[in-house]
Amino acid sequence: MTTQTKALDAPLQNNLQHIIISLLVVAIFIFFTSIGLNHTEGDSYGWMSLLPTALVLIFALTTHRTVEALFCGTIAGVLLLNPAQAVEQIVGISMDVMMNETIAWIILVCGLMGGLIAILEKGGSILSFSNMLVSKVKSRKQSMLMTFVLGIMIFIDDYLNAIAISSSMKKITDGYNVSREKLSYLVDSTAAPICILVPISTWAIFFSSLLEANGAVESGGGIKAYIEAIPYMAYGWVTLLIVLLVALEKLPDLGKMKQAEERAKQGQVIPDGATDVDFGENITAHTSPTMGLVNFLLPMVVLVAASWYFGIDLLAGVFVAIMFTICFYGAQRLISMNDMFDAIYDGIKVMLLPLATVIGGFMLKSVNDSLGVTPFVIDTVSPYLSASMFPAIIFIITGALVFATASSWGTFAVAMPIVLPLADQLGVPLHLTIAALLSASAAGSHSCFFSDSTVLSAQGSGCTSMQHATTQFPYALIGIVATALFFLLVG
Numbered sequence: 406m407t408t409q410t411k412a413l414d415a416p417l418q419n420n421l422q423h424i425i426i427s428l429l430v431v432a433i434f435i436f437f438t439s440i441g442l443n444h445t446e447g448d449s450y451g452w453m454s455l456l457p458t459a460l461v462l463i464f465a466l467t468t469h470r471t472v473e474a475l476f477c478g479t480i481a482g483v484l485l486l487n488p489a490q491a492v493e494q495i496v497g498i499s500m501d502v503m504m505n506e507t508i509a510w511i512i513l514v515c516g517l518m519g520g521l522i523a524i525l526e527k528g529g530s531i532l533s534f535s536n537m538l539v540s541k542v543k544s545r546k547q548s549m550l551m552t553f554v555l556g557i558m559i560f561i562d563d564y565l566n567a568i569a570i571s572s573s574m575k576k577i578t579d580g581y582n583v584s585r586e587k588l589s590y591l592v593d594s595t596a597a598p599i600c601i602l603v604p605i606s607t608w609a610i611f612f613s614s615l616l617e618a619n620g621a622v623e624s625g626g627g628i629k630a631y632i633e634a635i636p637y638m639a640y641g642w643v644t645l646l647i648v649l650l651v652a653l654e655k656l657p658d659l660g661k662m663k664q665a666e667e668r669a670k671q672g673q674v675i676p677d678g679a680t681d682v683d684f685g686e687n688i689t690a691h692t693s694p695t696m697g698l699v700n701f702l703l704p705m706v707v708l709v710a711a712s713w714y715f716g717i718d719l720l721a722g723v724f725v726a727i728m729f730t731i732c733f734y735g736a737q738r739l740i741s742m743n744d745m746f747d748a749i750y751d752g753i754k755v756m757l758l759p760l761a762t763v764i765g766g767f768m769l770k771s772v773n774d775s776l777g778v779t780p781f782v783i784d785t786v787s788p789y790l791s792a793s794m795f796p797a798i799i800f801i802i803t804g805a806l807v808f809a810t811a812s813s814w815g816t817f818a819v820a821m822p823i824v825l826p827l828a829d830q831l832g833v834p835l836h837l838t839i840a841a842l843l844s845a846s847a848a849g850s851h852s853c854f855f856s857d858s859t860v861l862s863a864q865g866s867g868c869t870s871m872q873h874a875t876t877q878f879p880y881a882l883i884g885i886v887a888t889a890l891f892f893l894l895v896g
Contacts, residue, residue: 433460437484452486454776457482459518459810461769461855469678469871472758475765482772502767510720511857512760513623517723518568519752521708523708524730526572526688527699527748528739533690533697535576545581549591549652552578556595559709563596563608563858566718569705570595571865575681581718585676586876591648593877596858597813597847598644599885611715612843618823621835630665630835637840639891643884651880659879665872681867691739700739704730744783754783762870766855770812771803779806779816783823792831796841797892799824803842804885813856818843820850837895844888852881 420678438455461478465471476821482492502508525531552574559566569590578588600606613627622630650656658666665676675681691697707729712722716809731745740748773779786802803824807816821842828838863873 419790432657433481433499434484437481438488439472441488443487443894447664449452449781450776451781453485454773454778454781455777455809457485457769457772462809465854465871469869471860471870472761472765475762475769475855479765479768481773482693482776484770486775491750493756498768498771502764502771505767508764511763514564514720514723515568515756515861516759516761517640517720517727517749518564519703519729519754519756520749521723521730521756522568522572522725523748523752524745526736526742527703527744528700528734529688529690530697530701530704531573532576533694534573534701536690536696537698538577539580541585542577545583546652546654548574548577548581548583549587549654552588553595553648553652554592557593557599563600563684564861565708565712566596566600567592567858567861568616568865571862571867573701575583575867579674582674582875584662584665584674585650585674585679585681585866585868586665586872587658587669589862589868589873590662590877591652592866593851593858593862593873594644594648594651594880596851596862601843601847602635602641602645604628604635605717607717607719608843608846612839612846615821616839618646619825621821621825630795630839634836634839634843637837637895638847639840639844639888640851640884643887644847644851644881645666647880657879660876662879662883665745665876675874676868679868679872700734700737703733729799741788750864755864759864759870762860763857766810766812770810770816773810778810778865779820780823783820783827787827790827790831793896794838794893795828795831795833796896797889799838800841800845800848801885801889802845802847804848806892807846807856808853813846814849816849833896837892841892844892847886848881848888850879852885 437456438823440456457478460481461474465474468474479498480491480495483491483498487494496765497532522531534656538551542551552570555570555574556566559569567602571588575585579639597608603609609628609631613631616630617624617627618621636680647656657663668676670796691700704726704805708722708726710722711725712719715721731742734740734745782805784803786798788796803816803820807813810816825838828835850858852874853859853869859874859877860870863870866873
């Protein structure tokens with residue numbers, strides 16, 4: 406076969422693949438429509454409620470296209486619910502999600518965090534901070550340990566951790582040929598799994614209020630109950646140990662992480678198909694290393710302090726931090742006012758793909774709520790529960806629900822009214838129930854390929870969410886198995 410013939414065959418093969426995929430998608434939608442048309446209104450969907458999530462997992466793992474998989478699963482779920490009004494339902498779900506207070510908060514926080522990082526980048530402050538670390542870090546192992554330490558220090562919120570640490574550490578880890586996938590793993594593993602262990606994080610505030618709302622504790626007693634459960638939040642502690650061993654190179658590279666590290670050691674730290682965030686060329690560090698360091702650290706200190714002052718609210722914190730940084734940089738004439746506003750717009754643009762993924766996840770969650778996924782799964786396993794097995798089974802089941810829906814907080818708003826009374830009936834101590842739920846929340850968020858912390862860590866580090874998720878999964882699985890064994894023992 407001639408070279409010209411092969412060149413002609415390649416487009417034909419691609420077109421054939423596209424046709425086959427299109428026909429499969431149409432067949433799947435017809436299948437879901439037929440189920441929806443035959444479903445009797447008022448009856449439970451049972452095991453069929455799991456089909457849209459299964460479709461998302463298969464679609465994403467096959468095509469490595471996360472956003473498309475989520476919207477495909479959402480459409481399939483809507484066809485199950487009411488195929489005759491599918492379009493109206495999709496429009497309604499889209500509007501409900503976009504008007505959801507949590508989604509609005511996430512869009513503003515992520516967009517403005519991207520804008521703040523872009524200002525720090527264009528002002529040369531991140532470069533100054535990286536240059537300072539470069540002078541202190543002398544080996545590959547130290548570069549990963551530094552990432553680990555910074556991740557623990559930024560404990561107030563997993564979003565702040567994911568965006569800030571990845572942006573500031575890329576230059577250092579690149580210099581020692583650490584793959585972007587491993588950087589993303591180090592960042593993500595010190596986000597949600599560490600946040601649950603700190604009683605002054607956004608996670609602690611949310612879950613303690615949820616405990617009070619569900620009557621598990623008296624008003625004002627949520628934080629106390631949360632603190633009592635921290636020693637038993639095994640997934641956070643196990644993940645902390647695993648990521649430390651990875652940073653110290655005591656735990657070998659596993660699965661696709663081994664392939665990524667072998668590629669990086671040959672000089673290609675950014676994987677194929679990934680795009681690195683670039684906020685402009687000709688960025689230079691401050692002429693004074695000390696002032697350059699101050700220009701980076703002071704806005705970050707203001708961000709954390711303002712978030713703390715306004716009740717651990719990262720949105721309020723990032724608003725204050727941006728206003729402070731604009732004034733602070735403007736007074737120094739570091740970059741022009743126009744450049745700073747352009748940087749904010751550029752930072753928001755960079756966050757569009759992660760935000761689209763999060764929005765798609767919330768749309769899938771909305772469909773799953775309508776299908777009754779969470780009550781179905783918990784009701785199915787309830788007859789097999791005992792006091793000794795309860796913490797381990799609830800950890801596994803609710804962790805799987807968070808993994809499937811990417812909603813670490815929303816899932817528990819639905820699950821807690823079912824799980825807490827069940828635990829009380831079986832005589833399971835409250836601190837063990839809380840620890841199992843929080844461990845499940847962190848584990849599901851950590852391992853899910855379309856959760857908010859996963860996509861933000863991947864975006865900041867310079868790899869795709871699927872590249873990050875598949876390289877991270879073996880380590881997350883070790884943590885999940887170890888945590889399940891722990892709850893079996895203490896149960």
